[in-house]
Amino acid sequence: MSGFGSDITVNVIASIIASAILLALGFLSGKYRERHRFGRRLEEYDFYPYTVNRDNFPEFNLNNFRLGAHYFLRNNDPTAARQLIFIGEQNNVRTQLEPAEQKVYARLFDKYEGKKIADDTTEYLENFARITRLIGKSFPNTGIEILLHDLSNPSHSLVVLENNVTGRNLRDGTTNLVIDLKKRQLLHEDKLNYELKIGARRFKCTTIPIIRKEYGVVGAICINIDANYLTDEVIQSAEKVRAWFEAFCRVDMQLEENILSRDEYAKALKGKRHFKAGA
Numbered sequence: 001m002s003g004f005g006s007d008i009t010v011n012v013i014a015s016i017i018a019s020a021i022l023l024a025l026g027f028l029s030g031k032y033r034e035r036h037r038f039g040r041r042l043e044e045y046d047f048y049p050y051t052v053n054r055d056n057f058p059e060f061n062l063n064n065f066r067l068g069a070h071y072f073l074r075n076n077d078p079t080a081a082r083q084l085i086f087i088g089e090q091n092n093v094r095t096q097l098e099p100a101e102q103k104v105y106a107r108l109f110d111k112y113e114g115k116k117i118a119d120d121t122t123e124y125l126e127n128f129a130r131i132t133r134l135i136g137k138s139f140p141n142t143g144i145e146i147l148l149h150d151l152s153n154p155s156h157s158l159v160v161l162e163n164n165v166t167g168r169n170l171r172d173g174t175t176n177l178v179i180d181l182k183k184r185q186l187l188h189e190d191k192l193n194y195e196l197k198i199g200a201r202r203f204k205c206t207t208i209p210i211i212r213k214e215y216g217v218v219g220a221i222c223i224n225i226d227a228n229y230l231t232d233e234v235i236q237s238a239e240k241v242r243a244w245f246e247a248f249c250r251v252d253m254q255l256e257e258n259i260l261s262r263d264e265y266a267k268a269l270k271g272k273r274h275f276k277a278g279a
Contacts, residue, residue, distance in 0.1 A: 050087070062096055088105065
């Protein structure tokens with residue numbers, strides 16, 4: 001009887017092991033089919049078109065881009081190929097390629113419906129555009145500019161601009177913003193509260209990258225404060241300071257809703273006027 005029990009135990013264990021193996025094989029098979037259908041990430045290929053220079057900063061590698069373009073014309077990989085096209089458009093690659101290579105890129109662009117990549121990114125950024133516009137309209141006439149760059153087309157990237165203090169226009173381009181944001185990603189560094197001095201002009205700035213899993217950095221929200229306007233113009237008189245704060249605190253409507261914690265709400269009803277009062 002004990003031998004019979006041992007046989008049952010062995011059979012059960014064998015069944016469990018077999019089921020686990022079949023499950024693992026099924027999982028790996030599914031992963032293989034998924035990869036075959038959707039492709040690999042561009043970073044998994046040796047010709048990834050960003051390389052790190054001797055200063056440990058990323059830079060666009062045109063030769064690797066060419067290799068990738070030829071490879072994806074011969075071998076189908078929608079995921080990596082579309083990432084390659086996105087990076088090519090970010091770096092204005094058409095102007096860097098020789099005529100023969102431009103034809104290769106044009107074929108690649110058509111094969112993987114490159115036009116839809118830019119359209120898809122524009123659609124993805126629509127909500128960010130609304131956020132940028134509404135934040136900007138919350139602080140008019142304060143010297144605080146907020147804008148949105150669509151980095152799928154760096155040569156015409158500026159798509160939202162509120163409270164203009166830099167003199168730029170919609171559809172203006174950006175130069176090295178893509179590379180700079182990639183560099184900061186590599187360093188795990190935020191582009192926060194930095195100063196820009198351009199001739200006599202001085203700005204306090206923050207740049208917030210918009211990162212999408214499929215393509216990496218696809219956009220950026222930038223806040224530019226005209227520091228000289230505040231120090232040279234606003235602070236010069238009590239009237240101008242008052243006017244600035246009135247613009248900063250301006251409201252268009254009044255609502256009845258509570259945004260305070262329960263404790264702060266009780267204190268507000270008893271007369272507490274701001275978050276540092278009584279601290």
